[in-house]
Amino acid sequence: MRDYARPLSEHENYALLWELDHHPVGFSSLDRIVFGAHAFMHLHIVDEPHRRRCLGTEFVKKSADIYFQVFDLERLYSEPNALNVAPNRTLQRAGYTYLFSHETSPGPINFRQVTTRWVLELPDGATHCPNRCRSRGRAGSPSTDLSSIQVALCSHRKNRVPRLVPHP
Numbered sequence: 001m002r003d004y005a006r007p008l009s010e011h012e013n014y015a016l017l018w019e020l021d022h023h024p025v026g027f028s029s030l031d032r033i034v035f036g037a038h039a040f041m042h043l044h045i046v047d048e049p050h051r052r053r054c055l056g057t058e059f060v061k062k063s064a065d066i067y068f069q070v071f072d073l074e075r076l077y078s079e080p081n082a083l084n085v086a087p088n089r090t091l092q093r094a095g096y097t098y099l100f101s102h103e104t105s106p107g108p109i110n111f112r113q114v115t116t117r118w119v120l121e122l123p124d125g126a127t128h129c130p131n132r133c134r135s136r137g138r139a140g141s142p143s144t145d146l147s148s149i150q151v152a153l154c155s156h157r158k159n160r161v162p163r164l165v166p167h168p
Contacts, residue, residue: 056090
């Protein structure tokens with residue numbers, strides 16, 4: 001809770017809850033925040049029935065818009081496990097650019113693994129996130145109504161489940 005009592009420019013963590021039809025289906029968190037410069041985003045669709053429906057791409061794009069605006073970012077990185085195809089495809093579809101793959105321990109609770117680093121950059125002169133990706137369904141995927149996707153601000157405390165708070 002201490003992090004959320006600080007000004008945004010001093011936050012170490014931040015999180016967004018992903019909702020579909022007013023039900024939580026996943027979340028995104030932000031860490032390694034350098035206000036006005038860059039941060040690292042993590043993404044998770046935790047509700048199994050909502051995976052493989054291209055929802056992650058929409059959630060990631062909406063989350064990136066918020067992160068760029070709230071933290072005045074120029075670059076937003078994400079570094080999923082290289083062997084986990086879903087988040088890597090999601091980042092690619094959301095307009096991120098592949099940078100490199102390497103072996104690392106991405107966080108204090110993670111084991112050593114090969115990760116793939118992606119970046120979404122703010123174009124020169126832009127004042128908001130470049131929403132470069134167009135939504136597209138996958139052949140054979142069930143039709144999904146994306147109009148009910150919501151991204152809500154939530155608090156994030158280490159080792160605790162995110163809690164919903166009002167969006168300003």
